[in-house]
Amino acid sequence: MTFRQRHLALPVAVAIIAGCLAPLAVLVAFSFYEVEEFDLVPAFSFRAWGELAVSATDWFLIGKAVLSGLTTTVFTVVLGYPVALALTRLSASAKGLAVIVLLTPLYTGEIVRIYAWRIVLGGEGLVNTVLQGLGLIDEPMKVLLFSPFTIGLVLTYNNLPFMVLAIWVSAEMVDRRLIEAARDLGARPVDAFFRVILPLTVPGLAAGSLTVFALSAGEMLTPSLLGGTSGSTAMALVDNLFGTAFDWPLASALALALLATLFLVASAMAGLMLRLKGARAVIGRA
Amino acid sequence: MVVESRMEKRTEPALSPLLLAMRGIVKTFGRSRAVDGIDLDVPERAFLTLLGPSGCGKTTVLRMIAGFERPDAGEIRLDNTPLADVPPERRPVNTVFQSYALFPHLTVHDNVAFSLKLRGGVSDIGVRVRRALDAVHMADFGDRYPHQLSGGQQQRVAVARSIIAEPRLLLLDEPLSALDRKMRGHLQIELKALQRRLGIAFVYVTHDQEEAFALSDIVVVMNKGRIAQKADPETIYSRPADSFVADFIGNSTLVEGRIQARHGDRATIETALGTITAPAAEGLAVGDAAMLVIRPELLSMRGEGSATFTGSVGHSVFQGERSMVGAEVGGLALRFPAEAPLSVGTSVALWLDADRSFITRIAA
């Protein structure tokens, strides 16, 4: 990188520090403050961290965020690869149309989508009505809505576009002749996928996975409005602690613990993906 | 060089058993017929070249043998087994791609070991990779990545990768086209030697007739999805099956005329340049339109009796050990080699070695 280029990157670096690190520093400071009569008092107290350390609920919810992020990532990867690879085989004009269709979920607001899901999955909803009409079920399947299943389904649906786009961009850059070469050398389609396509699309896979993980692990509205009694999240708890409970120190400590955990898991994910045979060569060269 | 390799090729294996047989193969892309009904046999241990201009269907034939395209009609058999339902990975055939198609994320060693690792249960992968890399003089490059290699080195690795699994048939799709002339010459010699040593049949695609002649036991000239001629290089060169082949493979001048007389394998053709008797393609009968093929080396500025043609020098190109001269004769340009450059406008008398020229069909 030349000096000139570095110079250009400076405002971005400043923006990142100001927009990202400064609020973090504030959270760190708050986590050591004390609350007296709805007033935040500067102090150096470990009360919040102590409470957090022994709170099974808090750590359970942090673990749940990690699990939710990981399962959503896995689901979107498994579903995203076939879609992304199919996209690469379309004609240029069909690609444009496909991307617009793919992004449709993102054009509607989250609240609208949530209520639409209720109409689709509800006890008197579309799926149950159709299944009952076909005589496949007698009673509505209550598990479709307000269950962990619902959360998984909707988070996967919401995040699939991000995964598909990221993998697709990467897959477009894989020379089709490499896949033919692999087949020629004895690779079944599944071997060609794991030995050639997967390593060569690791940049997209990594970008998509880290995006989806962050978005789904931090998701709060979908679980709370579609997850029923299993919809509690660490994010909602942080929100509750900042707002209703006015326990900013504990809220800050919990938010930081959540952030650190998610960061560690994301780092581990990135590390694992780099260990895919050959992936490092692809990333290193890119 | 062309002459030398023609000499070598006399060792063509006689009556080798049939390895690959293609019958009635048709392949259409959209509205264009890439391959329009061809029959092709590849004997064991043969070096067969598909030669033709771009778009003639030669690469499509190769891709159908490899299994990347399915014929719309016809049958391909390898060792007498139909290949129709055999996917590429199960065909005992490997390909050297035009762009090499090396896996950019794998080292040279891992590229070459690719097929053996897929097979599983191969215990001597290291030894065999070493041997394959030795065969292409790349033994010291196992730890490199493809992007760290020159074009010629990548080509060698691609060859090593495709022979390590000991295929019955190796397909090469213009493997040398991206290389400079000197490197191409080196690698032609190496490829030919390698093919001899391995005893594997090669099917080689190129648009370069010199390369085809230098390497092949059998040359198949293709035109518009059909086979124009299939023969050994010398036959292709001296007895082109039609005017397309004659035009494609050399610097020959083609002179159109009509058959006046036919006696055995010879015929007399009347052309604008005069009446000439020469060996003629089978089936040409009196009254047929035909083409006299005059190769440059058959024209000489010395000879006995009266000159065949007289004309004046239209251009003269110095090529080192000799010059290539174009003489204007009766409105046609006849090319011939001269020992020294000639100045434009000089009158020349030319003698044709008619016994070594050829009268052939006019291509459809």
Add this chain to the structure above:
Amino acid sequence: MQRFTLNRRQMLGGLAAGAGLSLLGPMRQAFAAVPEIVWATWDSNGHPEYVAAFEKATGTKVKLSFLSSEDAQFAALKTGSASDWDIVNPSLNQASRYIKAKELMPLDLSKVPNLATMYDVFKTTDKVKGEDGKTYAIPYLWGLNPIVYRSDIHTEEPTYSTLFDPKFKGQLAMRDYALESIAIAALHLGIPRERAFLLTTDELAEVKKALIAQKPLLRTYWQTIGDLTNLFATGEVTAAFSWRVPYDALKDKMKVAMAKPKAGIMGWCDCFGIPASLPEEKLETAYKFADYLLGADYAATIAEIGNYATTSSIIRDKLTPEKQAAIFVDDLSVMQNFIWPVAPENYSEWLKVWNEVKAA
């Protein structure tokens, strides 16, 4: 983060706010010189037609600033980011929080003559008084939080114990709100209503057990009243601790009713207060508007359009019996059955219990 806090009246809010603001925009430009007063309140308390009479009588423009949540209001006052607010809207239950944080100024009651007709239960509450004995906020609007239920499915009027009845598994909902949900469990367990918000640690443990046992019976915890209305409308829920909104929204479409459990009626009550930082010159208008909120014009329009009762008896006798029933002032014994959800001393314990229940 505040964007996600959808604590109250969120669904109704969207439409009303949109309509209100689009009306206000052009008017503000046209009458820029007209004196104005900014009222921070819920969208349901502050329709433009509710304040039209005040504007006409005084020539003062009332600018409505709709709240997204009580927490947001408190935070805005606390951080000074709402310096244009002239009248704010603390709830009765959380008034002490504002008073302790010194966000409100002590009120001169002589400047609010309409206090005279206020119901006693509101007049005598000490929740709006500071430790100095002064009054910092005045209740002006109240209502009940009933159990809304489907009368075609529940043949008997539900009680709080209905919400814990396995017979209705998968059709029940509770609000995702520690204060009310824990108190309801306590009432279900037979703890008297005077102590429903003063639970001991042992009682809290019992309540927690009951709430965890209740979880499989619930379809979901509702987040906003729009959310709950949707749950009733789509048949997911047949009985829930609620606000009256789903009843009003659905009573013409399906058989819904409101139950006022004998164990104790959860009430809500909004107060007005004046920010401690309000400049002297705006004080007089603020008091005038405060008095308007306890007067007849506001009471009549909000009873008519919004089905809410103010804390003043000023128009009660002029209403039809049906309207009296609709706004719960037909039988004034309700005033004795109120329980006010009020954050207890050990509120953080309650929140902890509630979060543990939800994560269980």
